[in-house]
Amino acid sequence: xxxxxxxxxxxxxxxxIVSLIVQSADLNYRIPEELAxxxxxxxxxxxxxxxxxxxxxxxxxxxRFSFLTEGNAxxxxxxxxxxxxxxxxxxxxxxxxxxxxxxxxxxxISLEIVVQSNRNQLxxxxxxxxxxxxxxxxPPIFNKDTLTLDVSEAVLVGASIPIDGASDRDRGQNxxxxxxxxxxxxxxxGVSFRKNPDGTSYLNLVVKKELDHETKSQYSLQIVAKDGGxxxxxxxxxxxxxxxxxxxxxxxxSKEKYSVNVDxxxxxxxxxxNIHATDKDSGENGELSxxxxxxxxxxxxxxxxxxxxxxxxxxxxxxxxxxxxxxxxIVEATDHALQPFTxxxxxxxxxxxxINSPPKLTVNVLSGSTISxxxxxxxxxxxxxxxxxxxxxxxxxxxxxxxxxYFELQGFDVDEYKIIVAKKLDxxxxxxxxxxxxxxxxxxxxxxxxxxFSLTIIDENDNFPxxxxxxxxxxxxxxxxAGKSLLSVYATDLDSGSNGRVHYELADDAxxxxxxxxxxxxxxxxxxxxxxxxxxxxFSVLAIDEGKPxxxxxxxxxxxxxxxxxxxPEFSKNPFKVSVSEAARPGEIVSKIVAVDNxxxxxxxxxxxxxxxSNEIPFILLENGxxxxxxxxxxxxxxxxxxxxxATDKGTPPLETKGRIVVEVxxxxxxxxxxxxxxxxxxxxxxxxxxxxxxxxxxxxxxxLDSGLNGEIHYVITSRNDSGRFGxxxxxxxxxxxxxxxxxxxxLFRLVISAKDxxxxxxxxxxxxxxxxxxxxxxxxAYQETSNEKNILIxxxxxxxxxxxxxxxxxxxxxxxxxxxxxxxxxxxQMNSNGDPSKYDDIKKTNVMNDMKSKMADDxxxxxxxxxTDKGSTFTYSxxxxxxxxxxxxxxxxxxxxxxxxxxxxxxxxxxxVPDDTNSVASGETTTSDSGRGGSEEDIYxxxxxxxxxxxxxxxxx
Numbered sequence: 001x002x003x004x005x006x007x008x009x010x011x012x013x014x015x016x017i018v019s020l021i022v023q024s025a026d027l028n029y030r031i032p033e034e035l036a037x038x039x040x041x042x043x044x045x046x047x048x049x050x051x052x053x054x055x056x057x058x059x060x061x062x063x064r065f066s067f068l069t070e071g072n073a074x075x076x077x078x079x080x081x082x083x084x085x086x087x088x089x090x091x092x093x094x095x096x097x098x099x100x101x102x103x104x105x106x107x108x109i110s111l112e113i114v115v116q117s118n119r120n121q122l123x124x125x126x127x128x129x130x131x132x133x134x135x136x137x138x139p140p141i142f143n144k145d146t147l148t149l150d151v152s153e154a155v156l157v158g159a160s161i162p163i164d165g166a167s168d169r170d171r172g173q174n175x176x177x178x179x180x181x182x183x184x185x186x187x188x189x190g191v192s193f194r195k196n197p198d199g200t201s202y203l204n205l206v207v208k209k210e211l212d213h214e215t216k217s218q219y220s221l222q223i224v225a226k227d228g229g230x231x232x233x234x235x236x237x238x239x240x241x242x243x244x245x246x247x248x249x250x251x252x253x254s255k256e257k258y259s260v261n262v263d264x265x266x267x268x269x270x271x272x273x274n275i276h277a278t279d280k281d282s283g284e285n286g287e288l289s290x291x292x293x294x295x296x297x298x299x300x301x302x303x304x305x306x307x308x309x310x311x312x313x314x315x316x317x318x319x320x321x322x323x324x325x326x327x328x329x330i331v332e333a334t335d336h337a338l339q340p341f342t343x344x345x346x347x348x349x350x351x352x353x354x355i356n357s358p359p360k361l362t363v364n365v366l367s368g369s370t371i372s373x374x375x376x377x378x379x380x381x382x383x384x385x386x387x388x389x390x391x392x393x394x395x396x397x398x399x400x401x402x403x404x405x406y407f408e409l410q411g412f413d414v415d416e417y418k419i420i421v422a423k424k425l426d427x428x429x430x431x432x433x434x435x436x437x438x439x440x441x442x443x444x445x446x447x448x449x450x451x452x453f454s455l456t457i458i459d460e461n462d463n464f465p466x467x468x469x470x471x472x473x474x475x476x477x478x479x480x481x482a483g484k485s486l487l488s489v490y491a492t493d494l495d496s497g498s499n500g501r502v503h504y505e506l507a508d509d510a511x512x513x514x515x516x517x518x519x520x521x522x523x524x525x526x527x528x529x530x531x532x533x534x535x536x537x538x539f540s541v542l543a544i545d546e547g548k549p550x551x552x553x554x555x556x557x558x559x560x561x562x563x564x565x566x567x568x569p570e571f572s573k574n575p576f577k578v579s580v581s582e583a584a585r586p587g588e589i590v591s592k593i594v595a596v597d598n599x600x601x602x603x604x605x606x607x608x609x610x611x612x613x614s615n616e617i618p619f620i621l622l623e624n625g626x627x628x629x630x631x632x633x634x635x636x637x638x639x640x641x642x643x644x645x646x647a648t649d650k651g652t653p654p655l656e657t658k659g660r661i662v663v664e665v666x667x668x669x670x671x672x673x674x675x676x677x678x679x680x681x682x683x684x685x686x687x688x689x690x691x692x693x694x695x696x697x698x699x700x701x702x703x704x705l706d707s708g709l710n711g712e713i714h715y716v717i718t719s720r721n722d723s724g725r726f727g728x729x730x731x732x733x734x735x736x737x738x739x740x741x742x743x744x745x746x747x748l749f750r751l752v753i754s755a756k757d758x759x760x761x762x763x764x765x766x767x768x769x770x771x772x773x774x775x776x777x778x779x780x781x782a783y784q785e786t787s788n789e790k791n792i793l794i795x796x797x798x799x800x801x802x803x804x805x806x807x808x809x810x811x812x813x814x815x816x817x818x819x820x821x822x823x824x825x826x827x828x829x830q831m832n833s834n835g836d837p838s839k840y841d842d843i844k845k846t847n848v849m850n851d852m853k854s855k856m857a858d859d860x861x862x863x864x865x866x867x868x869t870d871k872g873s874t875f876t877y878s879x880x881x882x883x884x885x886x887x888x889x890x891x892x893x894x895x896x897x898x899x900x901x902x903x904x905x906x907x908x909x910x911x912x913x914v915p916d917d918t919n920s921v922a923s924g925e926t927t928t929s930d931s932g933r934g935g936s937e938e939d940i941y942x943x944x945x946x947x948x949x950x951x952x953x954x955x956x957x958x
Contacts, residue, residue: 044085136229165203166225174228247337353391358447461547491543507540565651611644669759719752
C-alpha cells in the first residue's frame with residue numbers, strides 16, 4: 001500500500017471519529033492524540049450557525065480567521081486557514097496527551113478564534129474546545145529491569161513481599177495498566193496488586209509454596225505487567241529470589257543408640273567409643289559440638305567425659321570401686337546457630353565384673369520388736385539393705401523371708417528391701433512372730449547371707465462385745481408393780497484382759513421406764529405401764545467392754561403391754577356438732593358419731609346407742625355410730641336438736657361414756673316472702689306537690705320465715721308508668737320521691753313492686769301499689785297506720801260478702817250444669833261441626849289454666865277465680881271483690897275467653913252488651929276523700945261502676 005492511500009485511509013478514520021457539538025458560538029471537537037501534521041479538525045465557518053446566519057455567501061471571501069494567541073501557547077500546535085477558517089494540526093506539531101495533560105483523566109484544549117470581515121464591521125469570537133482522547137502508545141514500565149530478593153526459607157506460605165510496581169503514562173479506560181502475571185505460573189511465587197489513581201500500583205510477590213534452602217536455594221522468574229490496549233502492551237521485570245538458610249535442621253547422630261562393653265579395671269582416659277553427628281544446615285548452623293547432658297546422675301559425670309570437637313567418649317574415674325555394672329550416658333550434639341538446636345543420644349556402657357564376694361545385710365527393725373495387731377496391711381516393719389560389690393551374675397542378689405505367713409519382703413530400691421505386714425495380725429491367734437531374711441547371689445558357686453529377729457504382737461481392743469441374740473422380747477400386764485423383773489441379756493468379748501470385760505447399760509430410748517443390773521444384764525420395769533398409752537415399749541440395751549476406747553454392742557428389747565379393760569370409750573368431740581339441711585330426706589346418714597377406745601380386742605370395740613328414746617328426736621343411731629334421719633325436718637319449726645348418746649365397749653365388765661349431740665338444722669330457701677304491707681285497704685298511697693325530693697311516701701313490709709340470705713329481701717320496681725318519679729330502697733323497701741313534683745305530675749300512678757329473697761334460687765312476691773299525686777298536703781300511708789282497726793273491719797266485711805257471692809255462684813253453676821245436660825245433644829252437634837272437643841279440653845288444661853294461674857299469681861288483689869269445664873267448652877271466670885280496677889280485670893279475662901266463646905252454643909249466651917270502659921284507674925281522677933291514709937277500694941268501686949262489672953259477668957254466666 002502506497003503512502004497516498006495510507007493517508008486517505010487515515011484521513012477517513014479521523015473524519016469518522018471526529019464529533020461536532022454546536023452550542024451557541026462554541027464548537028467542541030474530539031480527536032485522538034498523535035494525529036499527523038495537517039490533519040483536518042473542523043471548518044469554523046460552516047460549523048458555526050450564528051456565523052452563517054450573519055454573513056451571506058457573497059461575503060465569504062471577505063472573512064478573515066485568526067487565533068487569539070495572547071496567553072495561549074497551545075495555538076502553535078494548530079494551523080488555521082485565514083480565508084477559509086479550516087482548522088488543522090499544525091506543522092511540526094505532535095499532540096501527545098501525556099505531555100499536554102499529564103495525570104489528567106480528561107484532556108481538553110481551549111482555543112479562541114476571531115472572525116472578522118474586510119468590508120463591514122462583522123466581528124465574532126468562536127470558543128473551540130478540543131478533547132484529546134488517549135491512544136495506547138505507552139507500555140507499562142518498571143523502574144528497573146532486574147530485581148534480586150533474599151527470602152528466608154522460614155517464610156510462611158501466603159506471605160507477601162512488597163516490590164515496586166510498573167507505571168503506565170496512558171490514562172484511557174483500557175490503555176492503562178490492567179494486570180500482572182508471573183512466569184512460570186506454577187512456580188513457588190505469585191503476585192497480588194492494587195491500582196492507584198495516579199497510574200502506579202502496589203505490587204506484592206506472594207509465596208505460594210514452602211521454601212527449603214536445603215532443597216532449592218534460588219529461583220528465577222519474570223513479572224509481566226500488561227495494559228488493556230488492543231493489542232496490549234507489556235513490561236517485564238526479571239526477579240532473582242535467593243532462599244536464605246535458617247537453622248531448621250536438628251543435629252542427627254550416626255546411630256540412634258550406642259552400646260559398648262568395658263572391663264571394670266580399664267585405665268583412666270581410655271577412649272571407649274566415638275560419637276558422631278551431622279547437620280544439614282550450612283555455615284555455623286551446621287557446625288556441631290559435643291558434651292555430656294547435665295541432667296543425669298553425678299556418678300556418670302564423674303566416671304566419663306567426651307571431647308567437644310571429636311566426640312571421643314573416655315573413662316574419667318575408677319569403675320572398679322563402683323558396684324554398678326551398667327551405665328547409661330546421655331550425650332548431646334549442639335549446632336552453632338544464634339538459636340541453636342540440640343540432639344541427644346544414649347550410650348550404654350556395660351562394665352564386666354572381675355572379683356566375686358558374698359552379700360552383706362543391714363537390717364533396721366522400725367517398730368522396736370513390737371507391733372500392734374491394729375497394724376494396717378503393707379505397714380513397714382523393717383528395712384533391709386544388701387551390699388554387693390560384685391558385677392554381672394556375681395552381683396545379682398535375691399532375698400526372701402522364711403517361715404512366716406504374716407509378713408512379706410518387698411523391693412524398695414536397688415539392693416534395698418522392706419518387710420511389710422502381708423496378713424491381718426490377731427493377738428488372739430498368735431502373740432509372737434520370728435522372722436528370718438535369707439539372701440543369695442547368682443555366682444558360681446553362689447554365696448549367701450541371712451538375718452533373724454522376733455516381733456511381739458500387742459493386743460488391741462479390736463473385738464466388739466456380742467449378744468447371744470440381737471432381739472429380745474418380753475410381756476407384762478398393764479398396771480404392773482414397779483421393779484417387776486422382765487428378762488436377762490448376755491454378751492461375750494473375744495479380747496483379753498480389760499478389753500474383754502463387759503458391763504450392761506440401757507440406751508436413752510428406755511426413757512427411764514426400765515432398769516438394768518450392769519454386772520449380769522437383768523432388766524426390770526421401773527414404772528407401771530398403761531396399755532392405752534402404749535401397747536409396746538421398744539428400747540436398746542448396750543454391752544460395753546473396758547477397752548480404750550471402749551467398744552459397744554447393741555441389742556433391741558421389745559416389751560408387749562397386755563391390756564386390761566380399765567378405760568372407758570371417749571368421744572372425739574363432746575359435744576358432737578352436726579349440721580344437716582332441712583331438705584335432707586329420711587333415711588339419709590346425717591353424720592358418723594366417733595368415740596375412741598385405745599384398748600385392744602373386745603376392750604376396744606365400741607357400740608353406740610341413744611341415752612333416751614324420744615319421739616321429739618327425728619334421728620336413729622345405729623350401733624356403728626351412723627346417725628340417720630328418721631323423718632323430715634323443718635328449719636322454721638325447729639332449728640336445733642340436742643340429745644345424749646352412749647358409747648359402750650365390749651370389755652368385761654363393759655365401760656361406757658355419755659356424749660351430747662347437737663344437730664343444727666340448716667335453712668333452705670323454701671318460704672316465699674309474704675308482703676304484710678300494703679294490705680288490702682292500703683293499695684293507694686298519697687303524696688302532694690309540696691313534698692320535697694327524697695320524701696319517703698311508703699314502705700313495703702315483708703315477712704320471710706327463712707333465715708340468713710334466704711330471709712334477706714331485695715326490693716325492685718318491676719313495672720311502672722310513673723316515668724321515674726318514684727324510687728325504692730333495695731334493702732329497706734322505702735318508696736321515695738326521686739325528684740320535685742310539679743302541677744303536671746298530679747295523677748294516679750301504678751307501680752308493681754317485687755320483693756325477692758337472696759336465696760339460691762331466689763323466691764319472690766309481687767304487689768301492685770298505686771300512688772296518687774295531689775295538689776294539697778299528702779300524707780304517706782307508710783307512716784299513718786292509725787286506722788288498722790277500721791281496715792280489719794273492712795276486711796271482715798269483704799270476706800263475708802265474698803262467701804255470700806261464692807254461694808250464689810255455686811248455685812248458678814249447678815243450674816248451668818242442669819241445663820247443659822238438656823242441651824248436650826245440641827252441644828255435641830255444634831262441636832262436631834266446628835272441631836274436635838277434646839282439643840279444647842286440652843286447651844283448658846294447658847292454656848287457660850296456666851295462663852290464668854300465672855296472671856292470678858302476679859296479681860296480689862284479694863279475690864278468687866274458677867275454671868268450669870265441660871266436655872265441649874270451657875268457661876273461666878274471676879270475681880275480684882277488692883280489685884282496684886275491676887273494668888281492667890274484666891277486659892283482661894274477657895280477652896282470654898274470646899277464643900273459646902266461638903265454641904260455646906249460642907243458646908248458652910243471653911243477649912246483652914258490655915259497655916265500654918271509659919274510666920281509667922291509672923289516669924282518671926278519683927274523688928275519694930282524703931283521710932290521711934289514701935283512698936280505699938270501696939271508694940274506687942263507687943266511682944267506677946262496679947254494678948256494670950257484675951252485670952257483665954252475669955251475662956256471661958247465664
